[in-house]
Amino acid sequence: MENKNNIGDYNVGDLISLKTKNTQYTGTVMPSLDKDILVIKMKNGYNIGISKDNILSIEKIEIGKPPTYKKPEINIEKRENLKNISILSTGGTVASRVDYNTGAVHPAFKAEDLILAVPELLEIANISGRPLMNILSENILPNHWKIIAKEIKKEVENGANGIVITHGTDTMHYTGSALSFMIDANIPIVLVGAQRSSDRPSSDAALNLISAVIASTEPIKGVYVVMHGESGDTFCYLHEGLNVRKCHSSRRDAFKSINNIPIAKIFPTSGKIEYLREVNKVEDKDNEIKINTNLEEKVTLIKIYPGIDGNIINYYVDNNYKGIVLEGTGLGHAPESIFKNIKYAIDSGLLVAMASQTINGRVNMNVYSNGRELQKLGVIPCQDMPPEVVLVKMMYLLGNYDIEEVRVLLTKNISGEITPSTRFDCYP
Amino acid sequence: MENKNNIGDYNVGDLISLKTKNTQYTGTVMPSLDKDILVIKMKNGYNIGISKDNILSIEKIEIGKPPTYKKPEINIEKRENLKNISILSTGGTVASRVDYNTGAVHPAFKAEDLILAVPELLEIANISGRPLMNILSENILPNHWKIIAKEIKKEVENGANGIVITHGTDTMHYTGSALSFMIDANIPIVLVGAQRSSDRPSSDAALNLISAVIASTEPIKGVYVVMHGESGDTFCYLHEGLNVRKCHSSRRDAFKSINNIPIAKIFPTSGKIEYLREVNKVEDKDNEIKINTNLEEKVTLIKIYPGIDGNIINYYVDNNYKGIVLEGTGLGHAPESIFKNIKYAIDSGLLVAMASQTINGRVNMNVYSNGRELQKLGVIPCQDMPPEVVLVKMMYLLGNYDIEEVRVLLTKNISGEITPSTRFDCYP
Numbered sequence: 001m002e003n004k005n006n007i008g009d010y011n012v013g014d015l016i017s018l019k020t021k022n023t024q025y026t027g028t029v030m031p032s033l034d035k036d037i038l039v040i041k042m043k044n045g046y047n048i049g050i051s052k053d054n055i056l057s058i059e060k061i062e063i064g065k066p067p068t069y070k071k072p073e074i075n076i077e078k079r080e081n082l083k084n085i086s087i088l089s090t091g092g093t094v095a096s097r098v099d100y101n102t103g104a105v106h107p108a109f110k111a112e113d114l115i116l117a118v119p120e121l122l123e124i125a126n127i128s129g130r131p132l133m134n135i136l137s138e139n140i141l142p143n144h145w146k147i148i149a150k151e152i153k154k155e156v157e158n159g160a161n162g163i164v165i166t167h168g169t170d171t172m173h174y175t176g177s178a179l180s181f182m183i184d185a186n187i188p189i190v191l192v193g194a195q196r197s198s199d200r201p202s203s204d205a206a207l208n209l210i211s212a213v214i215a216s217t218e219p220i221k222g223v224y225v226v227m228h229g230e231s232g233d234t235f236c237y238l239h240e241g242l243n244v245r246k247c248h249s250s251r252r253d254a255f256k257s258i259n260n261i262p263i264a265k266i267f268p269t270s271g272k273i274e275y276l277r278e279v280n281k282v283e284d285k286d287n288e289i290k291i292n293t294n295l296e297e298k299v300t301l302i303k304i305y306p307g308i309d310g311n312i313i314n315y316y317v318d319n320n321y322k323g324i325v326l327e328g329t330g331l332g333h334a335p336e337s338i339f340k341n342i343k344y345a346i347d348s349g350l351l352v353a354m355a356s357q358t359i360n361g362r363v364n365m366n367v368y369s370n371g372r373e374l375q376k377l378g379v380i381p382c383q384d385m386p387p388e389v390v391l392v393k394m395m396y397l398l399g400n401y402d403i404e405e406v407r408v409l410l411t412k413n414i415s416g417e418i419t420p421s422t423r424f425d426c427y428p
Numbered sequence: 429m430e431n432k433n434n435i436g437d438y439n440v441g442d443l444i445s446l447k448t449k450n451t452q453y454t455g456t457v458m459p460s461l462d463k464d465i466l467v468i469k470m471k472n473g474y475n476i477g478i479s480k481d482n483i484l485s486i487e488k489i490e491i492g493k494p495p496t497y498k499k500p501e502i503n504i505e506k507r508e509n510l511k512n513i514s515i516l517s518t519g520g521t522v523a524s525r526v527d528y529n530t531g532a533v534h535p536a537f538k539a540e541d542l543i544l545a546v547p548e549l550l551e552i553a554n555i556s557g558r559p560l561m562n563i564l565s566e567n568i569l570p571n572h573w574k575i576i577a578k579e580i581k582k583e584v585e586n587g588a589n590g591i592v593i594t595h596g597t598d599t600m601h602y603t604g605s606a607l608s609f610m611i612d613a614n615i616p617i618v619l620v621g622a623q624r625s626s627d628r629p630s631s632d633a634a635l636n637l638i639s640a641v642i643a644s645t646e647p648i649k650g651v652y653v654v655m656h657g658e659s660g661d662t663f664c665y666l667h668e669g670l671n672v673r674k675c676h677s678s679r680r681d682a683f684k685s686i687n688n689i690p691i692a693k694i695f696p697t698s699g700k701i702e703y704l705r706e707v708n709k710v711e712d713k714d715n716e717i718k719i720n721t722n723l724e725e726k727v728t729l730i731k732i733y734p735g736i737d738g739n740i741i742n743y744y745v746d747n748n749y750k751g752i753v754l755e756g757t758g759l760g761h762a763p764e765s766i767f768k769n770i771k772y773a774i775d776s777g778l779l780v781a782m783a784s785q786t787i788n789g790r791v792n793m794n795v796y797s798n799g800r801e802l803q804k805l806g807v808i809p810c811q812d813m814p815p816e817v818v819l820v821k822m823m824y825l826l827g828n829y830d831i832e833e834v835r836v837l838l839t840k841n842i843s844g845e846i847t848p849s850t851r852f853d854c855y856p
C-alpha cells in the first residue's frame with residue numbers, strides 16, 4: 001500500500017497500532033477511497049479515518065490474510081407465483097456486503113450481490129436489479145431525480161410489478177417528494193436506506209431491504225419510504241414518500257412521518273404487514289406509468305431567524321430566481337424587517353411561499369397580524385407541508401404551469417402532500 | 429367605528445352577520461389594530477379577520493353593550509416568607525386579559541394586571557413586574573436580547589430572587605439561547621409563552637405562567653423555558669433555555685427539549701415540581717449577576733437542500749459576514765457542488781460551522797468521506813447543538829473572542845449547550 005509519509009508498511013487486513021500526536025489507535029486496516037486517509041476498524045466495530053499527515057508511526061501487530069472472498073455462482077429461477085420486483089440502486093450504504101476477512105464493504109449493486117447479502121429476498125419476490133448511479137445522497141441533485149424517474153418508467157414498461165430504490169438517507173425524503181410529484185404509477189415504488197453501514201453489527205440494512213421488498217409486493221400504488229420503526233429489529237414503517245423526514249442524524253428509527261401517522265408496520269421476519277390507515281390501492285388496470293420530469297430549479301429555501309438580512313431575498317431576485325420558500329417561524333411568520341424585501345420579490349414576479357420551521361403543524365397566516373400582512377404582500381401559506389416538500393413542489397409546479405396556476409396549486413393537494421385536517425396522534 | 433366602504437354601521441361588541449363574495453360569517457365585532465380589517469369572534473371561539481375590501485354587506489343582529497370592565501383596586505402586600513419574583517413582559521399572548529363583555533384582549537403588563545388575570549400567582553411569590561417592550565416574537569432581533577439581559581440585571585440588583593420573562597413563542601428558543609450565553613446569574617431566569625391566546629377557552633397562558641413562577645422560586649440557576657408538557661392541563665415542562673425548540677406550530681405542547689430530556693415536570697395546580705435529571709443549583713452566595721451582551725450580528729444560517737446554489741455563500745463573504753452556520757444533512761454533510769464556495773468563505777477568513785437539519789442527534793463528520801472532506805476544508809462540526817443554538821452561539825463568541833478562540837469554543841460546552849453523550853430516551 002502506498003505510504004507517502006514513510007510511517008511504516010501495512011496492507012489491508014493487517015492488525016496495526018498507530019500513533020498520532022495525542023493518541024494511539026489499534027485496529028484492522030480497511031480499504032480507503034482516499035489515499036491520504038488511513039481507515040482502521042477498531043475493536044468496538046467503528047471505522048475511523050486518520051489523515052496520514054497526522055500519523056507519527058505504525059506498528060504491525062498481526063499480518064492479515066489476503067481477502068479470500070470469491071463471488072459464488074448463483075442461479076436465480078423466476079417463479080410464477082411471485083411478483084417481479086426491480087431493485088435500482090443509487091448509492092448509500094443500504095445495499096452493500098461485507099467481506100468478513102477484511103471488513104471491507106463492497107457495493108452490492110447487482111441482483112446476485114443483493115441476494116447473496118440478503119438471501120431472504122428470494123422468498124418474497126423474483127428479484128432483478130441494476131445500479132443507476134453510485135452517489136452519496138448528500139450529493140443528489142434535482143437532475144438525479146429525473147434520471148431515477150425515467151429508469152423507474154423503463155423497469156415498469158419491462159414488466160416490473162414493484163420498484164425498490166436504494167438511496168442514501170440524508171436526502172431520501174427530498175427524492176421521495178420529487179418522485180411523488182413526478183410519477184403517476186399503478187404500482188408501489190419504495191425508497192429504502194440504512195442508517196448504519198452493513199459492516200456494523202447494528203446495521204439496519206438487511207431488515208430495511210427485506211421490508212421494502214415486502215412493501216413493493218403489496219397491492220398499493222405511489223411512492224413510499226421504508227425505514228426502521230423503532231430502535232430494535234422488530235418492525236419497519238411504511239411512510240408516504242411525501243411528508244416524511246429524517247429527524248435524527250444516526251438512529252435507526254430516524255425517519256418520521258410528518259403531520260400524519262405512518263401507513264403501515266412491516267414485520268420483516270414474519271413477512272406480515274399491518275396497515276394503520278388508508279392507502280392508495282392499485283387500480284384494476286395494467287401497470288401504467290406516466291412521468292413528468294420538468295422542474296424549475298431556480299427555487300430556493302430560506303430559513304428565517306432573528307436578525308436575518310432581508311437583502312438575501314434581493315440576491316435571489318437579482319439572480320433570476322422564480323420562487324422562494326420561506327421557512328418561517330410558528331404559524332408562518334417572518335420579521336417585519338424583511339417585508340420590504342418580500343415585497344420586492346413579489347413585485348418582481350417571484351412566487352413566495354411560507355412553510356414553518358416548527359416542522360410539525362399547519363401554517364395559519366390568519367391568526368396574527370404578521371401572517372395577515374404577509375398574505376397581503378402575496379405570500380402563499382402552504383398548509384401542513386414541511387418546508388422540504390414545499391421546495392420540491394414549487395420546483396415541480398413552476399416547471400409545468402404558469403405562475404398564476406402555481407399560486408393556486410401550491411395550496412391544493414395534488415399528490416397526497418396536503419391533508420385537510422391533521423390527526424391529533426401524529427405528534428411525538 | 430370608521431367604515432370606509434359604506435358596508436353598514438357597527439361597534440365593538442355588536443353581534444353582526446357579514447357577507448363576502450363566497451361566504452357569510454356571524455360573530456361579535458372585536459377591536460382591531462388594523463383599520464382595514466374587521467375582526468369578529470365566531471361562536472366556535474375563534475377570531476377571524478376579514479379585509480373590509482372583501483365585505484359586501486353587514487347586518488346588525490344585536491347591539492352590544494359598551495365595555496364595562498373597570499380595573500379594580502388591588503393592594504398587594506409583600507410577605508416575608510415568599511420570594512420576590514419579577515415578571516418582565518416582552519409581548520406575545522401569554523400575559524393578556526380578556527374583557528368577557530367584548531372579548532377584547534388587553535395586554536396585562538403591570539403586576540396588578542397579571543395578578544388580576546392569574547390571582548393564583550399571589551400564593552406563590554411576591555410578584556412585581558413591568559413591560560420591557562411589546563413585540564411579537566417573530567419581530568424580536570438580537571438587539572432585543574441585549575435589552576432583555578440588561579433589564580434582568582437591573583431587577584436582580586434591585587432584589588429579585590427570580591425572573592420570569594413573558595415572550596412570544598415563535599422565537600422564544602432563540603432568545604433562550606442568547607440569554608443562556610449572555611447571562612451568568614445565581615438565580616433562575618424563566619422564559620414563558622402561550623400557544624393559544626387568553627381569549628380562547630383552550631388557552632395555556634395561565635397554567636404556563638403559574639408554572640413559570642413556581643420554577644422561578646426554585647433553588648436553581650440559569651436560563652430556562654417553561655411550556656405545557658402535554659396537550660391537557662396536568663403539567664408543564666421545565667426545559668433548559670438552550671437546546672429547546674418550538675416543534676409544532678399550534679399545539680400547547682409545542683416545545684421539546686432537543687437531545688436531552690426536560691429538567692422537570694411542574695404541576696401548576698398542586699405547586700409541585702418533579703425533577704427528572706440534575707440541574708444547576710444556586711450557589712451559596714448573593715444573587716450575583718454578570719452579563720455580556722457583545723454580539724457579532726454578521727453571522728448567518730444557511731439550510732442545505734438538493735440543488736442549493738453555492739454562490740449564496742459567496743454573497744455572504746462579499747457582504748462582510750464573519751460566520752456561516754450550515755444546516756447540513758444527516759451527520760453533517762453538504763453537497764460537493766458547494767465545496768468550492770465553502771473553501772472561498774474559509775479562505776476569506778470566515779468561520780463555517782456545521783449543524784444538522786435532522787435537529788435530533790449529533791453531527792459526526794468522521795464517518796463519511798463528505799464530512800471528512802468538509803473538515804479538511806475547515807468546517808467545524810458542532811456536536812449535538814441544534815442549528816439555532818449554533819447560530820446564536822457563533823454570534824456570541826464572535827462578539828467576544830478572536831476567530832481562533834471561537835473555532836475552539838464552538839465545539840466546547842460553555843453554557844450547557846453540548847452534552848458529551850446523548851441519552852437514548854430523549855428522541856420521540
